[in-house]
Amino acid sequence: MKIELGFGNGLQTLEVPDANVSEILVPNEIDTSLSAEEAVSRALENPIGSPRLRDMVKPGEKIAIVTSDITRPMPTYAVMPFLFKELEAAGVSDKDVTLVFALGSHRKHTDEEKIKLAGEETFKRIACIDGDVKDCIHLGTTVRGTPVDIVRTVAEADKRICLGNIEYHYFAGYSGGAKAIMPGVSTRDAIQSNHRMMIEKEACAGNLDTNPLRQDIEEAARICGVDFILNVVLDEHKKIIYAVAGDLVKSHREGCRFLDTLYGKRIKQKADIVVVSQGGAPKDLNLYQTQKALDNAKHAVKDGGIIILVGSCKEGLGEKVFEEWMTSAEKPEDLVLRIKREFKLGGHKAAAIALVLEYADIYLVSDMEEDFVKKLFFMPFKTVQTAFNAAFEKKGANASVLVMPYGGSTLPKL
Structure with missing residues (x-):
């Protein structure tokens, strides 16, 4: 199965074995006949x-x-x-x-x-x-x-x-x-x-x-x-x-x-691998905005699973406090402890990412430098296909895969 995902001003294409695709979440069709x-x-x-x-x-x-x-x-x-x-x-x-x-x-x-x-x-x-x-x-x-x-x-x-x-x-x-x-x-x-x-x-x-x-x-x-x-x-x-x-x-x-x-999207079950895109520009301009898709995707991934977050982030992290928190922590747990000790706007998004990392790995497909991405506790990739191949190898041939092409505005619910 070929799936197109927004990435910056363009698209990235992902191929997934049909048998492994559990669901692709797109907005529901509804009557919008009113102006x-x-x-x-x-x-x-x-x-x-x-x-x-x-x-x-x-x-x-x-x-x-x-x-x-x-x-x-x-x-x-x-x-x-x-x-x-x-x-x-x-x-x-x-x-x-x-x-x-x-x-x-x-x-x-x-x-x-x-x-x-x-x-x-x-x-x-x-x-x-x-x-x-x-x-x-x-x-x-x-x-x-x-x-x-x-x-x-x-x-x-x-x-x-x-x-x-x-x-x-x-x-x-x-x-x-x-x-x-x-x-x-x-x-x-x-x-x-x-x-x-x-x-x-x-x-x-x-x-x-x-x-x-x-x-x-x-x-x-x-x-x-x-x-x-x-x-x-x-x-x-x-x-x-x-x-x-x-x-x-x-x-x-x-x-x-x-x-x-x-x-709102009812899902049958959580997946081993969740591939999520913020939908491309301008929503994925930086990680501060792209995080919204990650936070929705967390509801669809199994404990111990992998979220592949797809967002250009060509302007970097996007907010000064957020950047300071993300780059100064030695491990994700530090961010959770810090938000409990001193809540700070901007830092709250760093803590939200850390909370996801408590039970899932995050593979980030972005335009950011790989060494910098590693400092943020993510696995860096340039294409969604290479990220998926790595996740598939780790989770095995029977891994279930759920895809969210419009992650910022799609909320999975069991």
Whole structure:
């Protein structure tokens, strides 16, 4: 069997004996007959667990709309016209509405980036600002000890509306929902307090209700107060194919259920060898991004198995803290111990890799230098075929093989 996998701006081809292929995981076929406009309109007209937005807001109230920053694919520009219609129907003035970009721990935007995110009309009509984590209000503390320190513009608003896109998140379960508040408009200390729970077993992709980190996120959002959300699901071309609106938790859960019908893949059994690609450029530009595919693949590999991670990583590791952690550790266990001792953003991805290495070997097919790859605790290869041949020789002629061509957006589940 010949299988093509994205690698940088091109493809790599893998040949696997037919008898050894257990499954090839690709997104499910679903009905996406609704246009983006129809999907968003239907969600706003039929909110889940709450009244319509136009029936919740009043003239004179200060409205904060919290949305994603430039590192996320949320098409804010595409949904804002529909939100304006709801706010106009309630008599809300543009001068009382602020669009807040949720930076979390990321850098500030240029005006050009703000216009790209919000759309020109929105940028002209209302204030569009970056959340300033240096100007926050302390609203309380979660039961797990996370401080709820929220950007002032959001904390002091009369009504808070959160936007986001829903996809799998390797320790918060799914993106979207309350993540606009935590980490979106929270301080770095608050984020680190929350994210330190990522090493707990239940903090994993696809898990919500028993996920301590997600529970902490949603408790922080309840303390802050979120009146309404609008979340979307995007296809592989970053186009809206589904939308939910309404209650912070109820509508988010419905969006997550839809995502599962698209990208959740039931597997018969775990495999000896899992071959996973992030899908090529720009998703595999560096190891920081390519790690997302690895973290999904871990759910499909047997203990003692091999994951072949396929990603160009032509720009190297991609994040300074991540690079420092990965290159300074003497063994993978050091990274797990370090994250328990001092949670640090960037280091959290290094620890996530180390957790996979506890029960599986990782063969990395990349453009990085082989000696450097070895320092990262991976086996280096230049082609997926040579990596597979080595893995096949190690695991034997009866080894089961599972392939994930779109690893960053495909979640295997038993």
